[in-house]
Amino acid sequence: MANTYHQLYIQVVFAVKYREAVLHKDWRRNVFGVIGNLINETGCKTIIVNGVEDHVHCFLGLKPTVSISELMKTVKAKSSKYINDNRFLLNRFEWQEGYGAFSYNHSQIEKVYNYLANQEEHHKKENFKEEYLNFLEKFEIPYDERYIFADLQ
DSSP states (O other): OTTOOOOOEEEEEEEBGGGOOOOOHHHHHHHHHHHHHHHHHTTOEEEEEEEETTEEEEEEEOOTTSOHHHHHHHHHHHHHHHHHHTTOSSSOOOBOSOOEEEEEOGGGHHHHHHHHHTHHHHTTTSOHHHHHHHHHHHTTOOOOHHHHTTTOO
């Protein structure tokens, strides 16, 4: 539509089912590339996809006609299929149900990018659960800790 402008920056965070540390360093960059391409195929713009053994962060420019829930449904389903089709693991791979989505303004792009680019270093000091709960608190998102990681064993 003519004269429609937008600037929507979203970070989405999601984990491997049961937060298992199975995203092996030798192939996870390929998976992150696939995730970035899947985001771009929707008309959104990938800024960076990164993570560690048990979770992924996607920072993107959201196209206003794309819902975050539909985007994540597609990204998680197709990236799981990619991992399983390529037999990176002996067992069936699945992502944890749900995700966290956090919005940012243009002035925060570089800071968020640098934070995500340094995930391995960051997670030497803070585990995924601590990081995720800190995001929820920082963004003042109410949650019930009994259910936040409900699919954990």
